Amino acid sequence: MPTNTYLNAATTLKSWLLTRDHKRIALMYIAGITFFFGIGGFFAALIRLELVTPAGDLLTDETYNKVFTMHGVMMVFFVLIPLIPASLGNFLLPLMLGTKDVAFPKLNLLSFYVYLFGSLFTLYAIVAGGLDTGWTFYTPFSTVASTSAVVPAALGIFINGFSSILTGLNFMVTIHKMRAPGLTWFRLPLFVWALYATSLIQVLGTPVVAITIVLVAAERIFGFGLFNPAVGGDPVLFQHLFWFYSHPAVYIMILPAMGVVSEVIAGMARKQIFGYSFVAFSSLGIAIVGFLVWGHHMFVAGQSIYSALVFSVLTFIVAIPSAVKVFNWTATMYKGSISWQTPMIYVAGFIGLFAIGGLTGLFLAAMGLDIHVTDTYFIVAHFHYVMVGGAIMGYMAGIHYWWPKITGRMYNEFLGKVSAAIVFIGFNLTFFPQFIAGYAGMPRRYHAYADAYQVWNVLSSAGASILAVGFTMPLLYLAWSLKNGEIAGDNPWGAVGLEWNTTSPPPTENFHTQPIVTWDAYEYPTPVEGHVV
């Protein structure tokens, strides 16, 4: 192990809590996000336990509603939105740009604490009465009917939003202003492009959900009636404002994962990404066109049918850049030198699951069909395929891929592959049946359901228990490797990219000498110096 690393630069608690080092901040995020993933997963377990039988006998209906709401809130706002940008993004962005830190290190630390504060605030809301509005906070239920702790929970999400905004802002400035000499835009790794596109959404979208939350809170606290039909307000307006952010937000979740996939494929196949600029621009395309499609969540919500028409066609179009990415990745594999390490296994999983998740998105974009499937388990299956099968799988690939860089040690390859396989199997068993149950008519957010759907629910719950094992294993063997893992060396995969040009773990200043870039991304020299086959 190198002697001078960011990990041993200082070891006091204070040196961690007040650090401005993007790498340490990234680690703190990883800890926080894992914690909330655990909580979200705990709620998921309760959901699946409840749904084993149709009767709804484990939890009361009130508790069940709180459970799935908190599951959705935790997973969306405190896990998936920060997941990759704040952890891997924070760690890697300056390394990939060949710079010492992000543009505003203090702001970076601040956004971590804002994240922590916001999410703990929402946790407090659970204690203070829970939240039963669903993660979507639809009015007028959330404003006039719900008796749960809507305001504290929403306030936590509001606070948390600043964290997301500040991270996005920080990254954008960093990418514009801090690139190493010679590192032009078209030499950037695709992960950086993906982070840039993500930041764009964070900066442009998050404020709108923030004001929406303010309006809901104003209605609950002061009794202002902006969405209240009783004074002539329109509940559907809330949905417009909410989805203006929350649809692009799903791309906040998937774009960074797509960036990871590009890196892992290039690194593991030791090959330039096929159609680099198409993959790069498709990220921007998704980010921008993604702002034009939010109304597809409201096809049956009472919006104008002409408006629905516009949103539908735009939704179909936004699927194209995703298709372009998938095809380019597959083409990249052609004549690669592909290593079968755990990250690559996860990427293969990502491709299959994201294809299903994305293509089922087309079912929903198809208005005439969405009428039948909206608000059923078909939707639940769709979004778990993209969010868990896509985003979480991408994260798992990335965390394994860069684990040696982050910690200087290797994880256990055998356990890695086994748990990847378990996750893949468990995942499909959990969520595939939900497509069928959904089409057969099972509504979502149901605490008790018709007997006819029980088959699918039992399968799903069985799958979830396998999935839980699959997610717990990495937690254990990764933790174990921190002390006992094999020393990784600076570039275990024999990959190119500035992050592999420094020690593992990197020094606080990231590089001992300022890198000057004279090559394109993923330009592989022969022979490659790597340790792992």
Next chain:
Amino acid sequence: MRSGTVFFPEVASTMAARVDQLYLFLVGLTAFFTILIFTMFVVFMVKYRRREPNSIGARIHGGMILEVTWSVIPLLIVLGLFVWSAQIFFAFARPPAETLNVYAVGKQWMWKFQHMDGQREINELHVPVGRSVKMIMTSEDVLHDLFFPAFRVKADVIPGRYTHMWFEATKAGTYPLYCAEYCGTKHSGMIGQVVVMEPDDYQAWLTAGAQEGSLASAGEKLFQDLACNTCHRPDAQGRGPVLHNIYGKTVALQSGENVVVDEAYIRESILRPAAKVSAGFQPTMPSFQGLVSEEGVMELIEYVKSLQGPTANQAVRPTTSGPAPNENTPSQAPPTRN
């Protein structure tokens, strides 16, 4: 109750098969692309697995022809899907000219249905086979959503406003109905069944169940009880406009706008008369908000709608002719709220 196979809900409406076709096509499309891509990916992983520790991949940068191909083909596919799905959507949005109207009120946590002939039902809906049924729906509290899996149709039910949907059942039987928009504690208990009957059975059910008379006659009674008739008289001598024959007409408002008299407009006139004042009248009509329930409003509406035919002295109030109203879209732009 019949709920179809474990894979499909019962196919029990004219639209269901059309929806299923699109669904099956998409299932095929998804299977095709997923298998294609996943197989290629895995095959490449095997075929080009790393054999030498130091080997690198071939230097390939990209190819324009491929990029264009795999952008344009999916684009054509999705545009085709768009057209197909939009056709189905418009068929759902456009009820046939002759429909059997049923009112539905969603309320935490039950469904109330009212038939034209006066039958009221809770969490159970009787409809005949082979006739288009139009649901005119509103909510007393929060959002709900009336969902008939067997008919492949659902629509949100929104407080303060009417939404519509229609279906034509094709097969007698009993099918589930659900609330599909989350509405609070007993959302999953807000369920019931729709009983589709052969026309004769339906007639029999109608006559057996007739209690208070038709909706319109209940409305007439309310009209008197609430003293509407003191102002709205058939002879243009009252303080308010004559309500005969106004349904479906376009009337002029004080503000200079015109508005089509449909359910939404009548509802608004009763609950918030000051919002749109008819031209030539003073806004003296009191609001009946809180004095009359959503069901009562529906009865009044049906009564006003039933006031067709000649009366004395019709020409007093200014009406302008306009396109026939389409109940599917409540009224002109701003008026859609109420």
Next chain:
Amino acid sequence: MSNGAAVAHDAHAHHPALAHHFESLDAQKEASVLGMWLFLVTEILFFGGALTAYMIYRTWYPDAFAVASSEIAILPGAINTAVLILSSLTMALAVHAAQTGERGKILVFIAITMVLGAAFLGIKAYEYHEKYVEGHIPGLGLPFRFEEEYYRPAQIFFSIYFVLTGLHALHMIIGLGIMTWMLVLTRKGVITPEYYAPIEISGLYWHFVDIVWIFLFPLLYLIGRHVHHVG
């Protein structure tokens, strides 16, 4: 090579405000100005969400909104507009003084800016009080008084009025905090013609808040006024 890095450090690191990861003060300033602008982008969309609600309801209830907005006295709003524009001028002058290194002037102009900001808030408080007296607060359990015809949509108008002006006032208060901090920095001699980025970006924030008001004034006070109760 850590030696080389140290040498490079020495070359331009004499300025205490230069962070270790920036090449030069110029690069650092460019980054912070860009950062501030991106923050203002989020602010635009933040207010934009509420403005969207305003637009929707304005097109729904044009008459009610016109009547409701003419219940608000123009004079205080107009004075406040002038006060804010003047404060924007003094803010710009403060930045100018920072660029030319006239410390005394920076202090004076920032102080004037703050006084004007406080005056704005004072007038705003007076206006809120008027609304309270007139019974135009659509919530807090207070009685809402309005002519029957527009009773409900007027509540929506005033809800939007209070949300927008309230958030604007909150931004002013935060602005006053920032300005206080700028006074301290200037007093301490941190601000120099080489390093005045803090003043510059605080100025950007202040001007932005001014711009919001430039829109709020016609939108909330004036539009539709010619139709009803002109005065």
Next chain:
Amino acid sequence: MSDNHNQHHIVPLSTYYTIFLALMVGTALTWWVATIDLGAMNNVIMLTIAVTKATLVVLFFMHVKYSSKLIWLAVGGSIFFLLILIVLTLNDYMARGWYTFG
């Protein structure tokens, strides 16, 4: 924009005073316009004045006239996305009352 480090541009004081005067005149003008009846043109004029005033502040007080393209892009971009929000939402409300065709 005399030097390449455009951030160092110092705007002459006279510019600031001119802009200030223009803003004050604009405010007075808006008020006056509000009190006369020009039909639909009232709102158009008032909003045009507001947009002009805001543009002046952005260009001169906030130095965007002297700033890099990137800043222009940020300003333009945020307005563009705000318009998306407003236009696509309004589109729904405008079209709700339309008749279905066929």
